Amino acid sequence: MNLKSGSVDQFESFSQFKDLQEFNAHLEMWLSLHKDKFSKGELAGLKRLVRFAAKIPGVSNAKIGTVLKAIHEEYNGNGISRSTFKRMIAKAANLGIFTVHETERKNGSQASNLYVFNRFPKNDPPKKDKLDHPNKTINLSKTIKNQKSTKRNETFLDHTFTSDHVPQSFISTVKYFFPEARQIEEFWRMAAIAAFKNNCELNTISETAIHSFKQLIRKMKTRAISKPVAYFYGILNKKFEEKYFEELHEIGFPAEDNDFPLNFFYKK
Missing domain, CATH: 1.10.10.10 (Winged helix-like DNA-binding domain superfamily/Winged helix DNA-binding domain)
Structure with missing residues (x-):
């Protein structure tokens, strides 16, 4: 009925x-x-x-x-x-x-x-508090070692099993530090979310995503990062936001119109 x-x-x-x-x-x-x-x-x-x-x-x-x-x-x-x-x-x-x-x-x-x-049938995106600099710390070598290890009831799939929707250039960069397919896919998923949030086309984000990942690794070598994926998302979001406003400035977009794309789904 x-x-x-x-x-x-x-x-x-x-x-x-x-x-x-x-x-x-x-x-x-x-x-x-x-x-x-x-x-x-x-x-x-x-x-x-x-x-x-x-x-x-x-x-x-x-x-x-x-x-x-x-x-x-x-x-x-x-x-x-x-x-x-x-x-x-x-x-x-x-x-x-x-x-x-x-x-x-x-x-x-x-x-x-x-x-x-409907809800997206995967894990929720990183919450706001997870994007802040964490207090709990671990070193890079320990992080990579832990990422390589898996639970006994899980099957290890290396980077060669990564989904086709992830660019090969991104896989080649990430695999040396996070070798599992699911890890690489999660990093790329965060890149896609950050790009969409800032109105960037998916086919233009590979270079920025790779650069942001390298920045993440550099940070992990100089300071401890407990949640690499969340930290990566934070770097990406900032870079895409800066890129977006630079493009608006180049085309002479009025300042009062700048809020529209960033709040496209609803008005506060």
Whole structure:
């Protein structure tokens, strides 16, 4: 039986996130892997739908017409078609980004869909406190030794088993210090998250990611780092943010507009 339509507040129990920050973190991870599967128009539709899922984190029952009107106004009359928006819905649902539930009015006629965004099916991104300089310390040689060791019930997979989505240049740099495939993939996942957060294209991040990793290793040789992946993410995020503002400055972007891309998913 279909759900009864009504205010989005009545669907609060469908939310899978404790707050808006957690919702956005999971969405960033979804798009870091699947952003290239959407056209520009479809991506604009998805990101606008995300804004309508801010009141109840990850839940929206906005009408298609309402979303399209908002996009049209945001881009000064250059909106997207209804068919483009529906293609986005089909793609996102198929990828598992969100689940679509049909709703109906009291008279049984079909109403607007309910979009319930799903959690990313991997570990949560590093929390804010984990990105700060840790107090607990260990030396580089001990860190690498511990990284090489595995639990008895786990199978060791070296760098040759790393997923194809990780650039070979990045693998070649990281494998000497963190030889396991899962370790390399985790470092690259953090690079993808940091790049998306700062509006950088995935095909342009390898050089910055490699440079940031070398900075991490240099730090590990001069001081103790207890959480290398989190520290790496912090370096990357800073570099991508600096690069982003440099690009805005080069094209003469007005200062008052600079906040838009960094807060694309919701307005504070």
